[in-house]
Amino acid sequence: MGRANGEQVRGTGNFGTGWGHGAEPAEAKKIFELYASAGGNFIDTANVYQFGQSEQLLGDLIAADRDHFVVATKYTNGTDSTAGVSAKGNSRKNMMRAVEESLKRLNTDHIDLYWAHISDSMTPMEEVLRGFDDLVRAGKILYAGLSNFPAWRIARADLMAEVRGWASMVAIQTEYSLAERTAERELLPMAEALGLAITTWSPLGGGLLTGKYRDHPANTRLEKLGMLVHTETTEKDTLLMNTIFEVAKEAGATATHIAIAWLLHQARTSSTALIPILGSRTADQLQATLGALEVVLDASQVARLDAASQVSLGVPHEQIASSVKNIAAGMRLNDWHRLHA
Structure with missing residues (x-):
């Protein structure tokens, strides 16, 4: 898998405006070009993002140099919120339809990494794994992974694929940040033990860790994204934010830089690849985030951030x-x- 400067993935949930918010095509192009110029080549999308617009825009952007980019997309949720049950979930039927639709929108003959987006808690893992194996053998996907699945299902899938000779899982995807560290209980140790790469979404806690909600508590993004956005509602949240601002002042950096720099520290100390997904909505936001690559936290600063967020x-x-x-x-x-x- 490719990484920007060896560290980060470009997330494209904000490519398009199908959800009523996001980046127009011209802005998405600026974000893409900035990421590519910084050395990034691993791009993560999903069929549900902006109801398919994200994949369509990405397909146009990578067309001139498709093989340079590692493209990951997902199925489970469909592009039509009113679709029936057969067009959603982890079933083989939905997988086979979704992959063909994604290939068409991305204007490519293969997907580098194909994720099941989230566990539907019903479809047997045998069905998911056999579907992935068939797609790998057909050359339509190169690798497969599980996003937002419980650790026990991932561990079972890993063993099942090994025993039955099916295409193995290569990675997991989960939320992980200073604002959400519960993945440390099961998911991260499991991935390290099994040698699975880890891509982490919402590295800024949906915006909480930037500090912007302190200045603008009525931000409309809170209303639009709901559960995907963390808010400062407890004493622990306030302690964490105060600590981030203190460390940022010491480092001559922003709160955004500190939140990402902490994740990059976690990545350097992990025994497997741990890669944050950057989902900026504007090129300016991405530029500000990339500044974290220049920030190095000392042991005392890491310890204080760990203590405030544990x-x-x-x-x-x-x-x-x-x-x-x-x-x-x-x-x-x-x-x-x-x-x-």
Whole structure:
């Protein structure tokens, strides 16, 4: 998979205005060209983004140099919000129809990475995996991945594909940022253990981590995107934002830079590829975000951001950590007794 300057993916959820907000074609072109000029070649889209407009615009933009770009798109949700159940979900029927429609909109003969966008909690993993395998064998997709799936389903899929000789999953996609770290409980350790790449969406918490909602709390984006946007509603949120602004002042950077720089630090310390997806709506926003590549956080700053954003690992992880600590202490005590017997 390609990365911008070895670090980031270009997300295109804002390419088009089918949702009533987003980037017009001219602005989308500026964003694309800025990303490409920065060395980026991995682009993530989905059939549902702007009801298909995102794929159409991207198809036009990559046409002159298709093979240079790694194109990822998704199925599960359709382009028509009124479509019936057979045009949505993870089923083989929807997959086969969706991939043909995406290939046409993208004006390409193959998709580099094809995601199931979100678990529908009904379709058997065998059906999803066999569909992906057929598409890989047909050359319509090169690789497959699972986006917004629970860890147990991904782990089961990984083993099932290996045992049955089907095309294996190569990556997962999940929300992850200073505002949302619960993926650390199951998803990230699982991906590292299985050697799966991780692409992370909403690196700025839907705008929360930029600090703009403090200045403009009535931002209409909150109303349009709903659950995709985090808001400063708790004391913990306020502590996190205060910490981000403090670190930003120390580093001579913006809150946006600090939020992305923290993710890039996580990427450097991960045993697998961890790649933030940048979904800027304007070229100016992307330019401001790319400035994070020049920011290096020191150990103290990372520790403060970690502390302000940490989440409880919950059951059974905290019990395991406590047990391991006790076992290790017992082993040290036994060693002492043996040495002094």
